[in-house]
Amino acid sequence: MSEAQPVLRLEGIVKTFPGVRALDGVDFSVFPGEVHALMGENGAGKSTLMKVLAGMYQPNEGRIMIDRKPVVMRNPIEAKQNGIILIHQELSLAEQMTVAENVFLGELPRTRWGFVDWKVLEERVGSILAKLNCDFGPRTNVGSLSIAKKQMVEIARALTHHAKVVVFDEPTASLTDAEKVVLFDIINDLKSDGVSIVYISHRMEEIFTISDRITVLRDGSYRGTLVAADTTEDEVTQLMIGRSLDYSRNIEQGEIGDITLEVDGLSCGRLYSDVSFAVRAGEVVGFYGLVGAGRTEIAETLFGLREPTSGTIRLDGEAVSIGSPADAIANGISLVPESRKEQGLVLGMNCRDNITLPQVDDMTAGPFVSNGAEIAIYDMYRDRLDIKAPSWRSEVGNLSGGNQQKIVIGKWLAMKPRVLIVDEPTRGIDVGSKAEIHNLIRELAHSGYAVIVISSEMPEILRVSDRVIAMYQGRIMREFTADEVNEDNLVQAISGVGNGKAA
Amino acid sequence: MAGFVERMRNGDIKSLIARNGIFVAFVAFMIAFGIGSDRFLTFDNLESVVRSSAMIGIMALGVTIVVISGNLDLSVGSMLSFGTVMVVNLHDKIGPGPAILVMMICVLLLGAVNGFLIGFVRLNSLIVTLGMLSAIQGLTLIYSGGKNVDVNPSTQDTTWFRVFGRGEVAGIDMPIIIFFALASFVGFIIAFTPYGRRVYAVGGNPTAAVFSGIRRNRVVFSTYIVSAFCVGIASIILGSRVMGSQNNVGQGYELLVLASVILGGTSLLGGSGSILKTVIGVLILGFIQNGLLLLGYPYFAQWIVTWIVIILAVWLDVAAKRGRLLSPIA
Amino acid sequence: MAETSVESVSAQANQGVKGNFRWVVRHPIWAFVVIIFLFFSLMTDTFFSLGNFENILVQTSTLGLIALGMTIVMINGNIDLSVGAVVALAASLTVDIMGWPMFESWGNWQILPAVAAGLASGVLLGALNGLIVWKTGVDAFIVTLGAMLGVRGLVFVYTGEQSFFAMNFAYSDFGASRFLGLPTLAWIFLVFTLLIHILLSRTVHGSNTYAVGDNREAAVNAGIRVGPHMMVNFMIVGFFAALAGITLSTQMGASTPNLGRDYELWVITATVLGGTKLTGGAGNIIGTFGGVLAIGILRNGMNLMQVPAFYVLVTLGVILIAVLFLDKQLNRKGDGELRI
Amino acid sequence: EPMKIGITQNNVGVDSYQTTYEKAFIEAADADADVETVVLDAGGDVARQIAQIQDLVQQNVDAIIIWPTNGKAVVPAVRAADKAGIPVVITNSNIAEEGFDFIKSFSGPDNITQGSRSAEIMCDKFKDMGIEKTAQIVQISGQPGYTTAIERAKGFEDRLPEVCPDVTLVETQPGDWNREKSQRVMEAFLVKYDKIDGVYAGDDNMGIGALNAAKAAGRDGIIFVGATNFAVGYEAMARGEYWGSIYQSPVDDAKNALATAKAVVEGKDVPFLNYFDTPKITQDNMDEFTKPVF
């Protein structure tokens, strides 16, 4: 492979934003038919580099060569014409339109009369969806799909073109295992057609499964390229964060106290039914299940965002009725929501204001918000969570995806709740910070919080939970203690087979 | 404020200008007119312009808050007609004090109707306030029977009601003082209190605001109360200044008010904007009208210049924010 | 996948129950149109007659034509507040130019260059609005709010405050003419309604219009040339505003500089009543047509019922809000919705 | 069976004159057992007025009275009504000459004459004061583009040089029939011009706005002349602050219109231009007039 000429070469790319040098002379090259992983901490500059490549940003310095010819791509259209397709980290879909229209957005097939050729469109999209093993049709409205399925729609776009280079920016952050398998098949197919793939992910096991070479960025600069077959996770981690990870630093289970939160026979329409469980102070309960199992909906009910059709919620033994998130917060319940952009952040606000938003009422000096108190909180969580932002004044919308997620987590930790619910807390977070967040969750439990962790990542659930509750189609199937639980029985429980008690 | 001082100390004037394109536009504009007419920068003229902008300005304060929270209020014009007709009409009947009280209550009730329909029932603010524009106009006409109302001429020079529109403190006209006092008050609330923070959050991302424990309904409701309150104050000044009112005095004000809010750089998408900038927007609009009048241009020249200035000023503002002149849209 | 079958079964059941109402749910304005139609038919002797329906069609054609264009720009995620001023500009230009001495020998053909100039003015101003929105990135609301004032200023400059009179009676005869049993102006409105309906629902440009309004960034990323695309749509709305100005002036045989005041608000109202979202991405011509008819029928019906002027204002306001409320009730989502 | 007369008015509620007119019209019609009326308001919008004329034709009324929102633009609609065999009477402000063939009569004041008379009032006063050689005046006109505003301004501007050739009209700005707007315009004039001897306002409502501004600025000795004498104008004259105006009664206006229409329906002869008189009123002769009711 090394004797071949790179299909794509980026040389000395520099990209600055006001107050940030996001890329600082990065070199990057891709050979035909290789899968090239791009790794780095949150905010290292991966997405920015790819946006430069896709014509969305113009580099301040450096040049891009395709097939050894320098090219200037002023916009995504020109990038596409040069054979470069980018599957975005943040979904970029027209929600009110159909799957078919989204897949061929910008290049819908026409009939002789200039009308949209719906027949051809649906046929082509239908076959792509079949290839991707999708269970929805071309006419489905994108807005009605779950995040994972929307991600599949994004991926479908990559297959409409005969591209030279396809860039996947964290495609698996919200995919299930089944869909992941499909994705990897697709990537292998593309590869065997001679298409080059750039693959961004924070998940080591994926990287080593599919990539040929790995390039690491750190703080906007190039750190080196490794051949996947000749390296180890540890080596990559070293290059990324400058140290090895110590996975064993799992904080011991603290003293388990009284029941803090108790849910009895809770149902909510068709979303879930007859859910009962309890969480004690000092305990982490993990909720595991397939996407759509109804875990998020339970969390939303506890947080006052849904009205249960029946059942009771008790806090410290007293029945409470929670009509709104404001009530929930008053009762000491916090929720780190699933979708950071829609639910977690006010993107146009700065970092500090986002972190203090739920408790801004308590941070006053006289009638005014106290600047000092707010900055103190921000500084504390910036350090704890290693948030990379130019300053507290930076708009959250300008942070990298992972750093945005850290702000959301910081915001709810800062509330010091009695019951903390975290829904997919580490989506898009780099390995270093992920371990740190896991430790934080354990620590919080240790200091007496009742914590619920919802996650679709089995390793995460297994690492942080004292007990695991497995859900399937809106019902609790089984409860495991930390000692009982293992990958096999968990997988069995969430797929509806076996001796689940509610089956 | 702290940020401002800090940036000045850092000598980061360029970024200061970049963030406040609208101030630059304002200064450039004042200089241009100052050169064009020797009367323009006289105290009398400045006072006259600010005085006549005060009513639009006061209404713009409330509308700014509504817009920051992500909604619109097009009913302010007819609400102004309503408030003025009512306060003037009641003045002779029940005395100025009770008249002001009754009028304020009625105007706040109208604001509450807006706030209820938009905040709690969640109806589209443009259509609701457009409907209210029409309905309040009708109410005003029904109330007055379509007639002009006047304060009894024999009491016009003696009633204390005259203070609001015709009074002076230390040589400065009362409408100006009320405008700036209210602007500072509202400006501080919106910029530095938890309430203000909630308004920005609701405008910036309503879903995330609710997820943060903010009672969005109440916040939206409250913005319309603030807006109605401002209209009430403007009505008092207008009634007192003219000592009479017509049923259509506020007609067309809704768009002028909105124009000055936007001119100040408040985004219609919600979540951004500031009272200080709105005040600048109001003054720019006021000075355009006045400046051209002084230069002797016909009234329709004002409209054409307003067209150009609105676009240039807002362009400067957004260009400064994104750091390049032209938009990156292909 | 098991969970989807649960979903789709219940979805089908849902369809069975609501089947007949689906259309109404998608176009609640038509339910309202039917209600007020029945109401006025019963309440007045003069409402229910062919002549009156023709009147309503002709009277709504002005707002209606503009609303066609407005629907497009609003689906596109923009708005055009300058339409009222463009109505006045196109009407003034057309009526004035047809009287220019250079066309005197043209006979009735003198109307042609005049109409062409009128339409061109609308298209050009639309292009200007679109170009500014595209290149400066300033919100369309602001750009066209400015234009609303500025274009009105141009009208006053051009006309010197004067109304113009069409010396050629063929012009106003056209406004009153009939074709195949219907007033010609009604035909113009109906034909353009159909054309724009096809444009939006069948063509690539139509699909892109929805996409750009739905998620502008996604459209850019997907390689749609969003700038020129939006500019074309502004030219379309400019064309329709100008056309409306011209058809209106054929009804009057004259133009006045104040023509079209407040039209922007009424057109937007009709469009939103028809289900077009201010935030873009959703809407259609069937709804807009219903919205325009609703306003036309209300005004006509209240005239015939002799509702006093002051109460007309209150009634219109209340009804606007009521329709919105109705829409909200019909489109209520199921238990999937969060209490946000 | 009573005759059915339809009226479409310009813009009721925009000022007291139109409102009082409407009331007087309805009262007069109610008092007359032979007449039944359909009363509509165009809200100042030509297009809506045309629609209303069409609706009245559709209802087949016996006569239509039109208070034109625009003298030219309603002509084709008037022509259509005439073709449908319905007699049309124009009230308050006339339509363009092109439409004269299609109407039976015009009933109302003569706005051009009113403008001329205001110029004469102004000029006579200046001559009394002996400043007719040097005086500078400003004009505040009505809403741009509306017939009444244009005609009054034209009458004034044409007549002034004939009677007082040395008086200069330095500037005209619209006050939109709005007292507050007029007050603002006058404030700007006062800053701009050190010497203002007279103000002509398109109606008394705006005149009083200008007077307010002058009083607030402490500028005495300005001669204010308006038109359509409002109660506020009358009172200001009584106080000696306001010089003169044109007396025009909306009640006369309304009654005249109804009577004309009725006569037309009954087939009687009516003069084509059925003006009612609008005399000059100044501080000197105001005792001859009762205070306006609006």
Ligand SMILES: Nc1ncnc2c1ncn2[C@@H]1O[C@H](COP(=O)(O)OP(=O)(O)OP(=O)(O)O)[C@@H](O)[C@H]1O
């Ligand atoms: N539009 C922007 N304006 C200002 N700063 C930006 C902008 N986009 C990115 N940045 C900054 O550039 C840096 C690199 O961000 P980038 O999104 O490329 O990170 P990333 O490597 O993709 O991280 P993640 O793994 O979290 O997705 C970050 O510090 C971010 O704050």
Ligand SMILES: Nc1ncnc2c1ncn2[C@@H]1O[C@H](COP(=O)(O)OP(=O)(O)OP(=O)(O)O)[C@@H](O)[C@H]1O
């Ligand atoms: N198969 C499906 N068909 C239609 N809508 C679905 C389906 N699965 C999930 N949804 C809806 O999509 C939204 C988000 O889906 P998500 O994948 O997060 O499901 P979820 O219920 O939160 O799953 P989990 O409990 O595993 O977090 C939810 O509102 C859910 O009701």
Ligand SMILES: [Mg+2]
């Ligand atoms: Mg990224």
Ligand SMILES: [Mg+2]
């Ligand atoms: Mg979930």
